[in-house]
Amino acid sequence: MDYNALANLLFPDVTAQPEDMENRFPQRELPAGACVTRIGPSPTGFVHLGNLYNALIGERLAHQSGGVFYLRIEDTDNKREVEGAVETVISAMSYFGVNFDEGAVSGGDNGNYGPYRQRQREEIYHVFAKHLVQRGLAYPCFLTAEEIDVIREKQTANKENPGIYGEYAACRDLSIDQVKENISAGKEWVLRYRGVQTDEYIAVEDAVRGKLEMPRNNMDFVLLKSDGIPTYHFAHVVDDHLMRSTHVIRGEEWLSSLPMHVELFGALGWEMPIYCHTATLMKMEGTGKRKLSKRKDPELALSYYQQEGISADSIWEFLLTVLNSNFEEWRIANPDADYRDFPYTLEKMSISGALVDLDKLRNISKDVIGRMTAENVYKNWLSWCEEYDQTFAELIKKYPERTVAALNVGKGGNKPRKDLETWKQACVFMSFYYDETFTVADEMPEECDEETRKLFFAKYLESYDHADDSSAWFDKVKTITDELGFAVKPKDYKKNPDQFKGSIVHITNMLRIALTGRANAPDIHEVSHVLGEDIVRNRIKNWL
RNA sequence: GGCCCGUUGGUCAAGCGGUUAAGACACCGGCCUCUCACGCCGGUAACACCAGUUCGAUUCUGGUACGGGUCACCA
Numbered sequence: 001m002d003y004n005a006l007a008n009l010l011f012p013d014v015t016a017q018p019e020d021m022e023n024r025f026p027q028r029e030l031p032a033g034a035c036v037t038r039i040g041p042s043p044t045g046f047v048h049l050g051n052l053y054n055a056l057i058g059e060r061l062a063h064q065s066g067g068v069f070y071l072r073i074e075d076t077d078n079k080r081e082v083e084g085a086v087e088t089v090i091s092a093m094s095y096f097g098v099n100f101d102e103g104a105v106s107g108g109d110n111g112n113y114g115p116y117r118q119r120q121r122e123e124i125y126h127v128f129a130k131h132l133v134q135r136g137l138a139y140p141c142f143l144t145a146e147e148i149d150v151i152r153e154k155q156t157a158n159k160e161n162p163g164i165y166g167e168y169a170a171c172r173d174l175s176i177d178q179v180k181e182n183i184s185a186g187k188e189w190v191l192r193y194r195g196v197q198t199d200e201y202i203a204v205e206d207a208v209r210g211k212l213e214m215p216r217n218n219m220d221f222v223l224l225k226s227d228g229i230p231t232y233h234f235a236h237v238v239d240d241h242l243m244r245s246t247h248v249i250r251g252e253e254w255l256s257s258l259p260m261h262v263e264l265f266g267a268l269g270w271e272m273p274i275y276c277h278t279a280t281l282m283k284m285e286g287t288g289k290r291k292l293s294k295r296k297d298p299e300l301a302l303s304y305y306q307q308e309g310i311s312a313d314s315i316w317e318f319l320l321t322v323l324n325s326n327f328e329e330w331r332i333a334n335p336d337a338d339y340r341d342f343p344y345t346l347e348k349m350s351i352s353g354a355l356v357d358l359d360k361l362r363n364i365s366k367d368v369i370g371r372m373t374a375e376n377v378y379k380n381w382l383s384w385c386e387e388y389d390q391t392f393a394e395l396i397k398k399y400p401e402r403t404v405a406a407l408n409v410g411k412g413g414n415k416p417r418k419d420l421e422t423w424k425q426a427c428v429f430m431s432f433y434y435d436e437t438f439t440v441a442d443e444m445p446e447e448c449d450e451e452t453r454k455l456f457f458a459k460y461l462e463s464y465d466h467a468d469d470s471s472a473w474f475d476k477v478k479t480i481t482d483e484l485g486f487a488v489k490p491k492d493y494k495k496n497p498d499q500f501k502g503s504i505v506h507i508t509n510m511l512r513i514a515l516t517g518r519a520n521a522p523d524i525h526e527v528s529h530v531l532g533e534d535i536v537r538n539r540i541k542n543w544l
Numbered sequence: 545g546g547c548c549c550g551u552u553g554g555u556c557a558a559g560c561g562g563u564u565a566a567g568a569c570a571c572c573g574g575c576c577u578c579u580c581a582c583g584c585c586g587g588u589a590a591c592a593c594c595a596g597u598u599c600g601a602u603u604c605u606g607g608u609a610c611g612g613g614u615c616a617c618c619a
Contacts, residue, residue: 040619042618190617252613253612255614351549
């Protein structure tokens with residue numbers, strides 16, 4: 001068989017040689033130990049948590065080592081592509097603070113190793129495809145989907161492994177004339193790798209899983225589809241080699257196709273990148289765990305976290321705790337450090353499927369927002385509101401000073417409050433600071449009847465001096481409490497409930513509900529000073 | 545079904561032949577306190593199973609069970 005003739009028949013227009021590609025995309029000049037990583041999402045319009053999870057690993061590895069982190073769009077499946085999906089990926093990554101050094105950007109590419117969209121790299125793949133044909137390692141296959149179905153049925157009946165290999169690879173040894181004939185008859189063809197029939201094993205060192213042993217590939221898998229676009233397998237090998245990736249980070253669902261990739265790297269004579277197969281994110285259902293599913297679990301979509309207003313930092317910290325078991329300890333030891341200072345390592349990666357624990361995320365989120373300055377909270381919250389809650393955005397822009405002051409409530413001291421979990425919840429929690437959104441949600445305590453209420457509020461207003469400091473203010477509250485026959489010390493009331501109408505707890509609750517509309521809210525004195533004297537007096541007057 | 549990966553409390557997880565088997569979240573008590581939140585103190589709770597190696601296995605080996613992944617011209 002004249003493989004050269006076959007190659008020219010299949011790829012008449014390809015003149016470039018593999019060396020030309022090597023020269024076009026030279027080795028990167030980076031410091032020793034620098035990692036080059038990437039994410040390769042396919043533009044389906046759906047970005048999952050798993051995408052972000054792998055992105056974080058790549059980002060950390062690259063940027064911790066002075067390397068490069070890039071975005072490659074894996075759009076080889078034109079059937080699945082959704083319009084605008086590339087923008088969706090880019091904006092989601094940007095929302096969560098994942099920054100690329102090069103790769104696909106809105107409207108184009110940025111970097112010297114592009115194009116970064118696989119559909120635009122067709123000519124590059126064809127150079128290597130032709131080269132493989134010339135060496136007898138790849139061949140055109142004219143099998144139709146129906147013919148393949150028949151083969152599969154036969155294999156299943158015989159309890160053999162399904163697939164095109166060995167004797168089932170009907171087009172393996174077509175003569176060049178037969179190929180010519182098929183082509184001129186208009187038959188479609190795919191390019192298949194010529195798999196070696198063997199039962200030997202290969203060993204691959206995975207950076208998170210250690211040594212992996214699996215059977216060597218024996219399949220005649222597809223390299224180029226009938227439209228000339230490569231399959232994932234071929235594109236991955238060519239791209240990660242030419243873009244000079246040092247580490248390939250991907251989900252464990254790729255483990256079973258690893259033998260194909262190893263085979264191709266071998267056939268092309270290239271050094272393999274370091275593989276890092278990460279665990280699948282799981283979810284609790286009933287008594288067991290299961291993989292997060294796109295249809296059933298809204299929390300799989302990144303858009304869910306955006307809509308809920310989970311801050312980008314919270315997601316980072318959450319994923320970091322899942323990714324590296326020592327992150328939490330590090331965080332406790334370094335409460336104020338930037339998470340980017342955490343020394344991330346692949347060795348500390350967990351290999352079993354982690355459960356997405358929304359409770360834990362909430363807890364982390366409270367800490368993260370609690371650590372922010374009021375100004376930063378304001379900024380982040382506002383930018384979320386501008387996207388998802390315009391009316392609240394208007395409101396906090398109308399009262400910026402009051403809002404920042406409100407966000408500062410409870411920040412002082414060494415036990416700062418942690419009231420805010422998400423930006424969405426912040427809109428609920430903060431609503432009492434604005435007359436526009438203020439509502440009385442809770443009932444007055446039953447110990448305070450209408451007469452007590454009117455009496456208390458009248459006395460309170462009368463003695464109220466906005467300039468009082470916290471203790472002067474509270475002394476006045478205590479005085480009125482006593483005058484009304486309520487216990488000044490809660491413990492006294494607890495001991496002798498019959499001697500009092502109630503305790504100061506009920507009195508302050510009543511005051512708190514008048515001011516904030518709810519029984520649970522931050523320090524009354526502090527809140528009053530955020531609201532300002534007019535609002536305080538008005539809200540109390542409503543109860544007279 | 546073949547191949548591959550995994551299995552420590554409810555969840556995330558330390559551990560890498562000898563430990564009272566860390567820690568975090570959640571949960572339950574208590575303290576603090578003008579409510580809530582925060583914080584602090586305490587509590588419940590785990591090595592899937594069976595063999596083997598060993599003086600000794602959570603840790604090493606084999607098998608079983610269970611869970612997961614994958615077997616496309618999808619990634």
